[in-house]
Amino acid sequence: MVKVGILGLGRYLPSKKLTNSDLEKMVDTSDEWIRTRTGIKERRIAALHEKTSDLATKAALSALRDAKISAEKIDLIVVATISPDSNFPSMACKVQKAIRAHKAAAFDVSAACSGYLFALTTAKQYIQTGLAKRALVIAAERISGLIDWKNRDTCVLFGDGAGACVLGPVKSGGILADFLQAFGAQGDLMQVIAPEARSPFHPAKAAYTQLPYVQMKGQELFKVAVNSMADAVEKVLKKAKIKKTQVDWIVPHQANDRIISAVANKLGVPKKKIFINIDKYGNMSAASIAVALYEAKKSKKIKKGDKVVLVTFGAGLVSAANLIKW
Numbered sequence: 001m002v003k004v005g006i007l008g009l010g011r012y013l014p015s016k017k018l019t020n021s022d023l024e025k026m027v028d029t030s031d032e033w034i035r036t037r038t039g040i041k042e043r044r045i046a047a048l049h050e051k052t053s054d055l056a057t058k059a060a061l062s063a064l065r066d067a068k069i070s071a072e073k074i075d076l077i078v079v080a081t082i083s084p085d086s087n088f089p090s091m092a093c094k095v096q097k098a099i100r101a102h103k104a105a106a107f108d109v110s111a112a113c114s115g116y117l118f119a120l121t122t123a124k125q126y127i128q129t130g131l132a133k134r135a136l137v138i139a140a141e142r143i144s145g146l147i148d149w150k151n152r153d154t155c156v157l158f159g160d161g162a163g164a165c166v167l168g169p170v171k172s173g174g175i176l177a178d179f180l181q182a183f184g185a186q187g188d189l190m191q192v193i194a195p196e197a198r199s200p201f202h203p204a205k206a207a208y209t210q211l212p213y214v215q216m217k218g219q220e221l222f223k224v225a226v227n228s229m230a231d232a233v234e235k236v237l238k239k240a241k242i243k244k245t246q247v248d249w250i251v252p253h254q255a256n257d258r259i260i261s262a263v264a265n266k267l268g269v270p271k272k273k274i275f276i277n278i279d280k281y282g283n284m285s286a287a288s289i290a291v292a293l294y295e296a297k298k299s300k301k302i303k304k305g306d307k308v309v310l311v312t313f314g315a316g317l318v319s320a321a322n323l324i325k326w
């Protein structure tokens, strides 16, 4: 079977920073609480005119430049997002139009913080079965639009951003193994409910204007996040018959630095082998791993021949892991 690997990486981050001290002026919180409980110092917030599809397009162009491949050579675009500009058209179709990838099929994947890895595995299958040759996989979130900026439980945690990669056939290495899992029964631990008040029959007319916000049960999620991410790493390594000691880097979803430490402890992996950038961006949902992978590669931490595990967990609930040989 054809080997599939990453031919280029890209990212786009809005320039506007929202620091912990900015948040101190908005809700009853403190820089100390946010740093010690989450590891976050600041996050990026999209400008008012910037849409999710704009972030996705800029990350896509950055990945195409890195791969030295023109948009006409792309025959599949998959965008992972839970914060699209609109229910339809899909973000993937908007990116296709913006970058003029005329030959590409395009669709979105909804798997919350696990979206990038679900999209990566999906695109890999298309290439392996011959339905596509080169794919753009993008994770883009403008999650600031789903946050109640008066609720300190959630507003300190998230940020906006986008990451992307070009996938295609490689001679050696590439994506060696994938593991995807869902725990739908626990879906109520983190959700954005479209309010039933949107019904024309709802008696409270004022509720028509209510916005759907992220709601989550933080402590319960914390435990499931640690267990499911550690389990996903074990499962993907078992599939590839690779030992933990052979892994050079783990690039995890960046939801909380304490979750990452707990996963490292559970796996018995030293934290210096784990790439962390949550301090700069907070939790960017699907975009977190995409941006972290870009930064791990561009800072030359990931080198040719390295074995890298991507691992994530998110609303759904869903978890996933991929093992990549660079």
Ligand code: UT7
Binding pocket: 028, 029, 030, 033, 034, 037, 038, 113, 152, 153, 156, 190, 216, 217, 218, 219, 221, 222, 225, 255, 256, 283, 285, 313, 314, 315
């Ligand atoms: O992307 C994947 C999905 N998301 C996650 O996986 C998130 C997982 N959960 C977490 O990361 C953590 O549970 C949180 C960061 C959300 C919360 O940390 P925690 O250590 O579990 O805090 P807690 O919810 O137990 O709250 C501890 C205290 C409470 O006060 P009392 O009851 O002890 O007086 C909260 O009211 O901290 C309070 N608190 C805050 N204080 C200052 C909650 N949020 C804040 C805040 N600033 N922003």
